[in-house]
């Protein structure tokens with residue numbers, strides 16, 4: 001598909017309106033795997049429009065068709081599964097597919113082939129899966145061979161590279177004949193995502209214990225239930241950013257509640273620093289903006305890595321020299337998000353300087369240009385985190401607008417609804 005850029009403009013610095021966000025891709029992808037493992041006992045409600053979730057659903061549906069075919073066909077190398085840029089789909093399927101007994105090659109976009117999978121593959125091999133690498137050791141594509149016999153019920157797993165490996169294993173744990181005990185080694189990054197996994201499993205009847213760094217799930221059946229996918233708080237963060245860069249804002253995001261399984265709901269607290277008040281009523285959240293001085297100087301984003309670009313861009317745009325910690329995992333996401341932020345922020349004269357574990361913004365030479373071209377590096381969050389700059393920059397051109405489909409396909413039309421002008425670049 002041809003890539004196209006868009007030009008974003010916004011008259012005035014007031015924003016009002018209602019935006020109905022699609023379902024959380026994180027919750028939805030967990031729910032889809034649980035639904036598939038439960039053999040239909042668990043049903044997904046409020047399926048997300050995120051391309052990553054739609055792709056995973058398609059793969060799981062095809063898998064079901066393969067299961068229904070005769071046994072001769074089942075033993076052949078049936079297919080190549082390509083999940084494109086969907087990190088969670090890649091990781092969750094690496095754990096799920098070996099249990100299904102078919103030979104499958106699992107691959108993804110060019111970038112996916114640079115995102116590490118070795119820690120999870122090693123864990124699955126220890127559990128009894130036969131998996132080989134097609135090209136590079138430790139990276140997709142991987143070939144999953146047929147036949148799975150559980151070899152052990154206790155494994156160690158590194159926690160500081162991606163929590164998605166741990167989630168992938170927890171999702172299949174109750175379906176393993178001997179259950180699973182995971183010993184998390186080192187620090188656990190993105191912890192709220194592991195908590196989300198356990199909470200959703202719990203809703204589907206799966207009990208666990210978690211003491212110190214050890215999580216245990218016994219072999220046990222799913223109960224009949226519906227898993228309701230909440231609207232996506234990571235997507236909500238871009239509306240908070242728009243409000244933070246406006247003089248006045250009144251936005252309503254229906255369906256978001258003060259208690260959420262998503263760690264990214266912490267955006268309400270983070271954005272309070274920029275004068276945004278969140279009021280939960282009428283079954284959603286109202287955001288309002290009042291100008292106030294910003295005091296907070298340090299943001300630790302280890303528990304909410306997907307909010308990093310949103311917060312860093314807002315600080316940069318407001319000329320607030322904050323420091324950030326917990327950004328270690330950003331280099332292995334859709335792009336090297338540190339490098340991408342540094343390159344794009346340089347266009348408004350702002351530096352993001354690495355000082356060991358701390359990244360510091362230097363806004364001393366910040367200047368808001370008349371027009372800016374934003375490169376997006378195949379990363380939906382680069383497009384969406386920089387879009388709010390259109391409230392300050394008269395003409396903002398954003399590369400490859402369709403990149404947002406990964407998690408929030410309606411992003412541009414939603415911007416139009418609240419008064420942004422979105423034109424496709426000829």
Ligand SMILES: O=C(O)C1=C[C@@H](OP(=O)(O)O)[C@@H](O)[C@H](O)C1
Pocket residue numbers: 025026027088161162163164167189190193305306329
């Ligand atoms: O489990 C999940 O749904 C996710 C976990 C996080 O990844 P890491 O655990 O790799 O930080 C997050 O960045 C990603 O968008 C979604």
Ligand SMILES: C=C(OP(=O)(O)O)C(=O)O
Pocket residue numbers: 085086087088089306333334381407
């Ligand atoms: C990192 C992300 O996604 P994934 O790892 O699922 O590709 C994201 O959505 O920001």
